[in-house]
Amino acid sequence: MTMTRSPARPAVALPPALAGELAHRHGDACRRRFTTELERVRAVLAASCTTVVFGGHFSAGKSSLLNLLIGRPLLPVDDFPETGVACVIRKGPADHVTVVRAGRRTKLPCTTDAIADAVSLVAADGDYRSEVLESRRLVIELADCPVPDRVRWVDSPGINDTDAMTARAAEVAAHADLLVWVVSSRQPISTVEEDFLRAHRERHGPDSVVLLVNVFLTEDTPEQWQRFLTTRADHHRARLHHALDGGAPAGLVFVSARAAAADPGHFGAPEARALLDRISHADPAVAAARRARAAALLRPLVDEASLRIREQRSLLEQECAGNDLLRAELTTAGEHFRSQVERAVDDWARNWDTHARACGEQVAKLLTTGPVQRDGSYGRLLTEQLQQASAALAETLARTLDRSAAATRHAALTETETRRLAELLRPPVVCVEVPGRLAGRLPELRTNSLGRTVSGRIGSLIPSLSAKALRSIDQVVNAAADSVERAKEAAESAVPDRERTRANILAAAAVAARHAKERRSLVLQLLGGACRPLTPAPRAPDSGPLTVLEALHRHLTDCLDSCGGTQ
DSSP states (O other): OOOOOOTTOOOOSOOHHHHHHHHHHHOHHHHHHHHHHHHHHHHHHTOSSEEEEEEEBTTSSHHHHHHHHHTSOOSOOOSSOOBOSEEEEEEOSSOEEEEEETTEEEEEOSSHHHHHHHHBSBOTTSOBOGGGGGEEEEEEEESSOSSOTTEEEEEOOOBSSOHHHHHHHHHHHHTOSEEEEEEETTSOOOHHHHHHHHHHHHHHOGGGEEEEEEOOOSSOSHHHHHHHHHHTHHHHHHHHHHHTTTOOOTTOEEEOHHHHHHOTTSTTHHHHHHHHHHHHSSOHHHHHHHHHHHHHHHHHHHHHHHHHHHHHHHHHHHHHHHHHHHHHHHHHHHHHHHHHHHHHHHHHHHHHHHHHHHHHHHHHGGGGTSOOOOSSHHHHHHHHHHHHHHHHHHHHHHHHHHHHHHHTTBOOOOHHHHHHHHHHHOOOOOOOOOOGGGGSOOOOOOOOHHHHHHHHHHHHHOTTSOHHHHHHHHHHHHHHHHHHHHHHHHHHHHHHHHHHHHHHHHHHHHHHHHHHHHHHHHHHHHHHHHSOBSSOOOOOOOOHHHHHHHHHHHHHHHHHHHTTOOO
């Protein structure tokens, strides 16, 4: 019979886009981890075969009960632990028995002796058979079998015998859609069984366990059976209800497997068959148990995603804090560097003002050591000295800036930028105006009293000279007198013209001195662009790794919600 699938089954597969981002941001191992676990969940929800596991305390009668239900005494039974290997019973085209050992499959005869030899835990001499531990499971396929299609019944080892058998029983029960727990009427349910069932119900849901009490009668008679139902059944029902903290199922079934083997129509056998028929088909408990199993697998994944989110968020916060600290350090270093640059430029401007005026004074001194020149030499000389002073100060400024840049982790000036700085600071060519009277022209010749006096005296002293000679002498004397007079006038007029030339030289130097103030903003602009911080400003942290984990957590939580497993 085809199992009815729940229409609300969640799509638990990891979406391809999310899987790709998970691999990109957190590595392929992380992607495989969650993909593999979600595939396990999907396999639980989409299982095509219903697995009904029979579990219980050792010697509780599980194998006897299964023999009763399948109508054939195939499984070995005894008062001591018999079943050491999980025995899977399912319908097949013919009777087959296959034992699986470490990946190897071996066919066995479909007989009780062959099966007992493969699964019996205790040998005839009473010792435990270690070779049984090598077998993983025994598969029994029966052509004439009451087990429905797409359903398998599994007889598991009993618990509380050995640690190895208890572990095997837990492993088999972990893959059960439904667990039929067989309780012996010979003794109350043990605390080991209580703990086992609580843990199983916590992982698989409260509807994942069905209780069945196997009744051992002092005599396998209808009277003894009826007496048990009348006097002891309620006691067992109350004990189980208390042992499971009030969670014992209402449909508790009592059956005497040993008595029913001789009379299958009585001793609770019909009720047991009805119970197995109900749970083996499309019972809502199967879907609920599968969702509970899926939820039990999903919860650790949700918790792991939450842990990864916390860790990633902590890393992101640390990176943001580190960026804030670095940004503050860069801001402080930048402000310190700009302050040092402005101070260095201001120092350069003051030094330039002093040097420019000193250059003017030095050129002006030339007026006191020789004749005034009108060939433009004052302007050329002043320009040369100003440019030499500017080059020296520019070199000093560049060295100061390099030291400041190194101290504050900024880029130093390159050779090209240093040349641009020197060119920017170089003063323009200056011109010095010289007054026109100092160009070498003398006043026009004029006869004056000095010439007449001299020539008169010469004439009186030498009366015997001819008139012609006297006139020649008179002309020479007068010319000499005019030259003296002109030189005197030139000397008298040169004093104020030298002062004006000096003033012009000093004024040109002052203009060159003001050049520094006019270029200050351009210098600062050049330096601000050239001396960039060596440490780049931190970029905003990449939130992608956190974003993909949050998307993963939402997907896992949605899957858990679909399974009804949100806590």
